[in-house]
Amino acid sequence: MHGARFILAAATLSVGLLAATGQMFGGGQAFAAGEAAATGQVVPPQDVKIKDNAVMASLTGKPGDVAAGRKYFVDKKLGNCLACHADKDLSKQLFHGNVGPTLDNVASRWKPEQLRAILVNAKAVFGPQTVMPGFYSLEVGKNVRKDLVGKTILSADQVEGIVAYLSTLK
Template sequence: MRLTAMTATMALVAGAAFAADVAPGDLQFDEYGAIEESLTGMAGDAENGAKIMASKSKGNCIACHEVTALQDAPFHGEVGPMLDGVGGYRSAAELRGIVANAKMTFEGSVMPAFYKTKGFIRPGDGYTGKAPAGDELPPILTAQEIEDVVAFLLTLQDG
């Protein structure tokens, strides 16, 4: 009985933490594409954010952006702007909005929407044979991973 009560308590705590996450379809962008409120209500982990930015299976931000602080990661791109100092001229809200869906700030951006689940334009099954079924896809990053990337970007200050 004690184990059942403990398991139920842990499920409630985990459920409450999960319930705090803002779903991709519920994002509230301001007129400039910023998202004021945290997606999780929890602080981001800058160290994990750096890992996500360099990870080919997650954000892979350095495929398009150069980041001096991530020099150990190979093959920095030049498609997007260099991110050195971005934490000095962009707020957490602006960075959160850009990472979640850059097209809300920069209409013609080729940057992927990392926290979006529908509204994609993709080739059909006849073209690739691998197109996903259904209307929704999982987001590339979780709400907490977005917060982690934002926390890392805020550490990138000039000087």
């Protein structure tokens, strides 16, 4: 009887411990998520300020992911940047366009905050005649499809990824 009670007690104890560690991890994750939300505030497109051809702060409050940005750059449904721009890094990809300049060494021509401004709203940097779309702007033209009103082509996170990728092209 003694033994059984001991086992029971031990089992209760370990269940208690498991619950405690569970809480510890659960609590830790919740804290991390809360912290990410606090430091990773996304700037909505209507609040982005382009000054002197630059947007100084990251749109997500965090640095972008280079590898992800490279994918968005190529993705026809997202940036589709290759439709108009070539770059040596991606010379194996098909269907390069040359409407826009090649982006080789683009990071030695533009600082990251300027690249961010070009991506957010190319018209603000190159003038209203440019054919390059504004990727994080609500000023996309007059005859916008209803389902696209109020939306941007890229998310803040995607813009930051592409800025990070372009910044590696030195």
